[in-house]
Amino acid sequence: MIKVVVLGSGNVASHLIQALTASKKSTVVQVFNRSNTVFGSIPVTDDYQQLLPADLYLIAVADDAIAEVSRSLPFEGRLIAHTSGSVSLLDTAKSNRRGVFYPLQTFSKSRAIDFSTVPLCLEAEHQADYMLLQQVAESISEQVYQVDSEQRRALHLSAVFVNNFVNHLYHIGEQICKKNQLPFDILRPLIAETAAKITEMPPLEAQTGPAKRRDNSTLLKHREQLTSHPLYLQLYDLLTEAIQKSK
Amino acid sequence: MIKVVVLGSGNVASHLIQALTASKKSTVVQVFNRSNTVFGSIPVTDDYQQLLPADLYLIAVADDAIAEVSRSLPFEGRLIAHTSGSVSLLDTAKSNRRGVFYPLQTFSKSRAIDFSTVPLCLEAEHQADYMLLQQVAESISEQVYQVDSEQRRALHLSAVFVNNFVNHLYHIGEQICKKNQLPFDILRPLIAETAAKITEMPPLEAQTGPAKRRDNSTLLKHREQLTSHPLYLQLYDLLTEAIQKSK
Known part of the structure; x- marks a missing residue:
């Protein structure tokens, strides 16, 4: 069994601990966090000096705390890996052997x-x-990728577009429904199918709608509906332009 | 059995014909289209004069052809309904009894x-x-809503945000991946989870990311990565602003 210590108590740490605990090749021997949050029967500490020996220390804390946590470790030459999409491998203290273990998902x-x-x-x-990272990763996931720091920065940016920004467009859809006494439920099947469609074809091929068709009369009607909401109108125009320029 | 004639041969017409044919309460007695496209054993015509008697004529043609098709019908006082999200009920010829039968989905x-x-x-x-429209609708779907023309216009606009615009954000994610030698597959689980998440919580509650957290150091890094693509940078800034202003 590969021995892992997980540092953190947030969503990523929780999900990782759960997955590693269920795995047959890896085991979480200890959890470190300042809130002394307990995960089942795994020993917990809030004292760096009490950290147990392990094959891997996974630093699953907030981005801006990673460097500090890595500098606080009271040992040298061991394998440490953070779980962030936007922090460079080089941002962790070089007294230990450094790695990255980034799960690309929203938890x-x-x-x-x-x-x-x-x-x-x-x-x-x-x-x-x-x-070793690969062994641990393959013990909990079927999708393991070698990704360098620059690629990871690009991935993190992509994730903002397909997750954070997409979610905000869902919010705008909901707001327009609310304003017109319509339940958001009515949009859910469309949202699900839009996401499902691109499992079978590239997004460019899946693109439909008035912007793509250059259906100016519909674009005009939509713009009129948005006059009372200048920010949504700006977004409408910019996304329409982006669709029409894409190839 | 409720007798339906479907006018059209596109995606909406095809899916409607298939669903109505499978239903136990409705039946497609004839299909009209100019290309004489055949749907199974259903009689097809391209001649308005040959239209059969029916309880309902579903006009499932392109938006800008709906008015013309409705004016070409050689009878009066029968029930006709178009299937468009953006065309008013009043845009069809008033010689017949008018309705709308709008399926809110991407086909x-x-x-x-x-x-x-x-x-x-x-x-x-x-x-x-x-x-009667309700009976036909309930014979093929479990989700039937009464929606007036103004609400339908709002729905159509919402659909542009949650379908057309979301799909374009998928495309941008794919472009960023491509540019960095990463497979788009790596983003698919995140895309699926982002869509699945809002079946359980409102989008505003599901919102995460650097814009929401006002994590300015990450926002700055992302903006730097987009300097070579001004349109994506504009979108990044505007969507970030929209997230930060939403409540």
């Missing part, structure tokens, strides 16, 4: 995630360390 | 749709006609 406390489908993006300074 | 030739989950948005000038 929330209230929703269970099938970890076997979560893409894990790995990076390590040393080949042997990469092999 | 493509290559993908099967479970019609029972497609929201059908109905409107009619006369209550008795509404009842």
Whole structure:
């Protein structure tokens, strides 16, 4: 069994601990966090000096705390990996062997995630360390990718578009429904099918609608409906332009 | 059995014909289209004079052809309904009893749709006609809504945001991946989870990311990555602003 210590208590830490605990090749020997949050029967500490020996220390804390946590570790030469999409491998303290173990998914406390489908993006300074990260990753997920720091930064940016920004467009759809006494439920099948469609074809091929068709009379009608909401109108115009320029 | 004639040969017409044919309460007695496209063993005509008697004529043609098709019908006083999200009930010829039968979904030739989950948005000038539209709708879908023309215009606009615009954000995610030698597959689980999440919580509650957290150092990094693509940068800024202003 590969011994892992997880540092953190947030959504990513929780989901990782759960997946690693269920795995047959890896085991979480200890959890470190300042809130002394308990995960089942796994030993918890809030004292760096009490950290147990392990093959891997996963730093699953907020982006801006990663460097500090890595500097607080009271040992040297061990394998540490953070789980962030936007922090460079080089931002962690170089007293230890450094790696990245980035799960590309949105986690929330209230929703269970099938970890076997979560893409894990790995990076390590040393080949042997990469092999170990890979073993741990493959013990919990079927989607393991070698991704360098620059690629990971690009992925993180992509994720903002397909997750954060997409979610905000859902919110705008909901607002327009609310204003017109329509339940948001009415849009859910369309939202689900829009996401499902691109599992079978590239997004460019799946593109439909008045912008794509250059149906100016419909575009005009939509713009008129948005006059009372200048920000939505700006978004409408810019996204329409982006669709018409894409190829 | 309620007798339906479907006018059209596109995606909406095809999916409607398929669903109505499978239904136990409605039947497609004839299909009209100029290309003489055949649907199974259903009689087809391209001659308005040959239209058979029916309880309902569904005009499932392109938006800008609806008015003309409705004016070409050689009879009066029968129930006709178009299937468009953006055309008013009043745009069809008033020589017949008018209605709307709008399926709020994105249809493509290559993908099967479970019609029972497609929201059908109905409107009619006369209550008795509404009842008939409702019977037909309920024979093929579990989601039937009474939606007036103004509400339907709002729905159509919402659909542009949650379908057309969302799909374009998928495209941008794919472009960023491509540019960095990453497979688009790596984003698919995130896309699926983003859509699935809002079946359990309102989009505003599901919102995460650097814009929402006002994580300015990450926002700055992302903006730097987009300097070579001014249109994506504009979108990034505007969507970030929209997220930060939403409540």
